Amino acid sequence: MSVLETKEDLKVLVETLNFREKVDRALLLIREAYKKYGDGLVVANSLGKDSVAVWDLAKRVDPKIRGFIVTTRFKPAETVAFMHEEVARYPELKIYKNDIKIDDKLYETDPDQCCDLLKVEPVKRAVDEMEVDCWVTGLRCTEGRTRTDYTEVEERDKGLIKLNPILVWKEREIWQYLALYGVNVNPLYAEGYRSLGCAPCTKITSDDNERAGRWVGTSKCGGECGIHTRPLKTNADGDGI
Numbered sequence: 294m295s296v297l298e299t300k301e302d303l304k305v306l307v308e309t310l311n312f313r314e315k316v317d318r319a320l321l322l323i324r325e326a327y328k329k330y331g332d333g334l335v336v337a338n339s340l341g342k343d344s345v346a347v348w349d350l351a352k353r354v355d356p357k358i359r360g361f362i363v364t365t366r367f368k369p370a371e372t373v374a375f376m377h378e379e380v381a382r383y384p385e386l387k388i389y390k391n392d393i394k395i396d397d398k399l400y401e402t403d404p405d406q407c408c409d410l411l412k413v414e415p416v417k418r419a420v421d422e423m424e425v426d427c428w429v430t431g432l433r434c435t436e437g438r439t440r441t442d443y444t445e446v447e448e449r450d451k452g453l454i455k456l457n458p459i460l461v462w463k464e465r466e467i468w469q470y471l472a473l474y475g476v477n478v479n480p481l482y483a484e485g486y487r488s489l490g491c492a493p494c495t496k497i498t499s500d501d502n503e504r505a506g507r508w509v510g511t512s513k514c515g516g517e518c519g520i521h522t523r524p525l526k527t528n529a530d531g532d533g534i
């Protein structure tokens with residue numbers, strides 16, 4: 294049976310696979326999906342530590358694999374500078390952004406709507422314009438309370454496969470990979486951040502929950518922007534992801 298079709302217990306994989314085995318599993322998942330979807334396989338690169346690990350894994354499978362970055366007017370200057378460095382190094386990374394006029398403080402008054410407009414909309418556009426059949430993410434099931442229910446291969450949007458090749462990796466194994474393979478990372482991690490997003494919605498915390506610094510003080514605290522919870526296909530008639 295192909296690893297794309299296996300339904301193993303993720304919690305067991307998190308605890309029993311060693312680092313080498315997790316790297317090999319992620320490479321195999323991407324390799325099998327690339328064989329199946331070809332150029333329709335595209336990596337979503339948020340420029341966070343998990344995304345740059347997945348991007349590096351994908352490049353090891355085939356340097357031609359494409360990717361997209363969604364950026365917003367609220368990204369920290371360090372993230373914007375890092376984005377331009379990455380795109381200069383990998384021209385096959387395409388940037389998507391929504392410049393729609395919105396209330397300056399929408400992130401305070403309605404962060405869900407702000408994320409819908411500035412993050413989810415550009416992802417939908419990327420999926421459509423890049424003709425994505427399978428998008429590859431850096432989701433991990435140990436990241437926080439909102440990330441425990443995913444599987445390595447999903448089809449929550451009809452006709453759009455989502456591949457989560459590092460779902461069973463722990464935070465420590467991400468840093469192990471990035472250090473061992475010399476992958477460039479966003480310099481903000483050196484300041485103490487553990488999960489990166491837009492500047493007004495991202496804080497440094499010492500909480501156990503890796504995503505606890507996201508949307509602090511709002512109903513979204515430690516939550517999701519919507520990319521992994523809203524429908525992404527323009528004509529979706531399913532439940533959405």
Ligand code: SF4
Binds near residue numbers: 367404407408409494
């Ligand atoms: S993370 Fe904050 S600033 Fe960025 S899109 Fe969401 S609500 Fe808006």
